[in-house]
Amino acid sequence: MKVSRGARVFRRLAVTAIVLWSLLPILVGVVTSLTPRADVQTSGWLPSHPASTAYSTLINGTAISSSDAGIPSPTDTSSFGPTMMNSATITVLSTIAILAVSILAGYGFARLEFRGSRRLFFVILATLVVPVFTVVIALFRLLSTFHLINTYPGLILVFVSVQAPLGIWLFHNYCKELPREPEEAALIDGCTRWQAFRKVVLPQMRSGIAALGAIFMLAVWGEFLIPLLLASTLDTKPVTVLITEFVGKYTTNYPLVMAAGVMAMMPPAIVALVLNRQIRGVLSGSVG
Amino acid sequence: MSGIVLEGVRKEFAGGVVAVNDLTLEVQEGEFLVLVGPSGCGKSTTLRMVAGLEEVSAGKVFIGGKLVTDEPPRSRDIAMVFQNYALYAHMKVRDNIGFGLKMAGKPKEDVRRRVQEAAEILGITELLDRKPAQLSGGQRQRVAMGRAIVREPAAFLMDEPLSNLDAKLRVEMRAEITSLQRRVNTPTLYVTHDQIEAMTMGDRVAILRDGELEQLGSPEELYERPANTFVAGFIGSPAMNLLAARIHPGAGSDRPEVRFCGCRVPLPEATVDRHPSVARDGPRDVVVGVRPEDTTVATSHQADSLLQVDVIRTESLGSELIAYVRPSEGFIPLAPAIPTVDEASGEAEGASQEPPSGGSTVRQGARHGLVVARLNRLASLQEGEKSSLAVDPERLYLFDADTGNAL
Numbered sequence A: 001m002k003v004s005r006g007a008r009v010f011r012r013l014a015v016t017a018i019v020l021w022s023l024l025p026i027l028v029g030v031v032t033s034l035t036p037r038a039d040v041q042t043s044g045w046l047p048s049h050p051a052s053t054a055y056s057t058l059i060n061g062t063a064i065s066s067s068d069a070g071i072p073s074p075t076d077t078s079s080f081g082p083t084m085m086n087s088a089t090i091t092v093l094s095t096i097a098i099l100a101v102s103i104l105a106g107y108g109f110a111r112l113e114f115r116g117s118r119r120l121f122f123v124i125l126a127t128l129v130v131p132v133f134t135v136v137i138a139l140f141r142l143l144s145t146f147h148l149i150n151t152y153p154g155l156i157l158v159f160v161s162v163q164a165p166l167g168i169w170l171f172h173n174y175c176k177e178l179p180r181e182p183e184e185a186a187l188i189d190g191c192t193r194w195q196a197f198r199k200v201v202l203p204q205m206r207s208g209i210a211a212l213g214a215i216f217m218l219a220v221w222g223e224f225l226i227p228l229l230l231a232s233t234l235d236t237k238p239v240t241v242l243i244t245e246f247v248g249k250y251t252t253n254y255p256l257v258m259a260a261g262v263m264a265m266m267p268p269a270i271v272a273l274v275l276n277r278q279i280r281g282v283l284s285g286s287v288g
Numbered sequence B: 001m002s003g004i005v006l007e008g009v010r011k012e013f014a015g016g017v018v019a020v021n022d023l024t025l026e027v028q029e030g031e032f033l034v035l036v037g038p039s040g041c042g043k044s045t046t047l048r049m050v051a052g053l054e055e056v057s058a059g060k061v062f063i064g065g066k067l068v069t070d071e072p073p074r075s076r077d078i079a080m081v082f083q084n085y086a087l088y089a090h091m092k093v094r095d096n097i098g099f100g101l102k103m104a105g106k107p108k109e110d111v112r113r114r115v116q117e118a119a120e121i122l123g124i125t126e127l128l129d130r131k132p133a134q135l136s137g138g139q140r141q142r143v144a145m146g147r148a149i150v151r152e153p154a155a156f157l158m159d160e161p162l163s164n165l166d167a168k169l170r171v172e173m174r175a176e177i178t179s180l181q182r183r184v185n186t187p188t189l190y191v192t193h194d195q196i197e198a199m200t201m202g203d204r205v206a207i208l209r210d211g212e213l214e215q216l217g218s219p220e221e222l223y224e225r226p227a228n229t230f231v232a233g234f235i236g237s238p239a240m241n242l243l244a245a246r247i248h249p250g251a252g253s254d255r256p257e258v259r260f261c262g263c264r265v266p267l268p269e270a271t272v273d274r275h276p277s278v279a280r281d282g283p284r285d286v287v288v289g290v291r292p293e294d295t296t297v298a299t300s301h302q303a304d305s306l307l308q309v310d311v312i313r314t315e316s317l318g319s320e321l322i323a324y325v326r327p328s329e330g331f332i333p334l335a336p337a338i339p340t341v342d343e344a345s346g347e348a349e350g351a352s353q354e355p356p357s358g359g360s361t362v363r364q365g366a367r368h369g370l371v372v373a374r375l376n377r378l379a380s381l382q383e384g385e386k387s388s389l390a391v392d393p394e395r396l397y398l399f400d401a402d403t404g405n406a407l
Helices: A005-033 A053-060 A077-111 A117-129 A132-145 A152-177 A181-188 A193-204 A206-221 A225-230 A239-245 A254-286 B043-051 B093-103 B108-122 B137-149 B167-184 B195-201 B219-224 B229-234 B269-274 B341-346 B360-367
Strands: B004-012 B018-027 B032-036 B058-063 B078-081 B155-159 B188-192 B204-209 B212-217 B241-248 B257-260 B263-266 B284-290 B295-297 B306-316 B320-327 B371-376 B386-391 B397-400
Touching: A005 A254, A053 A077, A053 A254, A077 A117, A077 A152, A077 A193, A077 A206, A077 A239, A077 A254, A117 A152, A132 A152, A132 A225, A152 A206, A152 A225, A181 A193, A181 B078, A193 A206, A206 A254, A225 A239, A239 A254, B004 B043, B018 B043, B018 B212, B032 B043, B032 B167, B032 B195, B043 B058, B043 B078, B043 B155, B043 B188, B078 B137, B093 B108, B093 B137, B108 B137, B108 B167, B137 B167, B167 B195, B188 B195, B195 B219, B204 B219, B204 B229, B212 B219, B212 B229, B229 B241, B229 B284, B229 B397, B241 B371, B241 B397, B257 B284, B263 B306, B295 B371
Parallel strands: B032 B188, B032 B204, B078 B155, B155 B188
Antiparallel strands: B004 B018, B004 B058, B204 B212, B241 B257, B241 B284, B257 B263, B284 B397, B295 B386, B306 B320, B306 B386, B320 B371
């Protein structure tokens, strides 16, 4: 199809605008993180004397001294490393748990007919429309009853209950699209249903698992409200919560906040890059 | 009792839909039995019940003499070839073929040797390290066959395994599958909607309609002695013309005759001997079956026994001429007892886009209220002109007008 010159120019302008709109905040963050704290208010687009102080402060875990007498200083950055580790642990374990629940339930609803299965499936889907903030207090009370506040299992349970309905729905649709015959061939070839699922169905779902795994990983890594309420101790607090603590009441160390933001962005960016190939595989598969 | 035995098997789906009703069938040791029928006749459901992929509502299934009605597929010692091959996309051809052996816990060396042997039989040794996505349709078909034969099962089940192949390859694979089956001598239940596949491959053919067995016999039996109008219309390509007719018992020494479309054909003695009632009883309505290949262009235009026709359309196939004609008088086309091309090909959805080869032209003919004649390629017929067709009285088929059963 021949595209007119005007349309081509318009398309390029539109793409450029979208890219700038998406990348500009990140660019501002990176630039600010490299600007000495004293120059933040005065420097232009680019710092005159770029400094990596904010990064070294975060990595070395240096305590920040109060710069203004009488004004409370932001949190000690020595927590940054542990909270990054917390984020990583929570994200990896939650993603595995969400995937496990979603894949098994999605496959079950797609393939196994049992009494009330359709009704149960719709009840689970209905929970998708419930915003987390409306149930977070109830969740807090529930977890507190079972002594799961400030614990990994507690956080993971909540992430699974929040994310799994979406996963079940998507994997249900994904499994519906998978041909039944290879699975049936495996049953005839000597597999039990579980073996057929593990040896034949699961490998067929590999690209879907990679794509949805990446989505869940990014969602859990970036989650703020749930850990803010349910993980307040250094043992469980993720980096998203810690970064907000760098914002002081009267003064804020912007380079530090931005550097923490940039560093917190790295793991999901790496995951997205690594899984990009698989995710593209899903999309190309979906159109034959 | 070995092979595959179905005893009064019934399948009723939720909602009361009966797919298979009281089906009793035996595939004998080493036999190649083809289940054929139009879309929705229950043939695939029957095969899936034998495989254990579908629960049996009533009746019994035996494989290799063992009752397996309630056994899971893995305990039935069967191998199945699916319409879309059902290969494991993430495994190499070698692993696809050897998967069943591996699951059975065979030693690695044994698996390797038997996979190699199966690959040699099927001529796919050079493909063993490829993935299914890198194979053509015919190669995938061979891999699926390899996966079946390598296990040396008690029975083979094949569910329209040739539907996804092009016409030329289908003919080749037809011969390959039958020769392979004869070589391994394993009882085989083969499902197809294509009557040509059924006739060319099966030692015996079972024709199903609406979940019930219409007739079971050798291809010759089905062709020569169809049990009813359904079988008569299903077997043969183009399919048999079924026409409303009336039998008149002969007066005195005259032989009884059958009258249809304005012509009067005396029934041969052999036919009268087989059905003495046609001479004994009074005139009665029947359905007369005329196979397209049993017609010829008559040289005389006067004889009462000739069918006077208007030639509507002719199709030259090179080796023969297919003529669509409309009898000049008394023509009452019967509603086809078999599905139209569209219905029949609907079963192979997503597979071959070609209509099934079984009598497609006659179905078109029946739809347009025409009689089909399969004639010598040099037959002098012109579209739009009148002509006379002679039908071979020895080759007429008579059916009861009410029940459709053969007289």
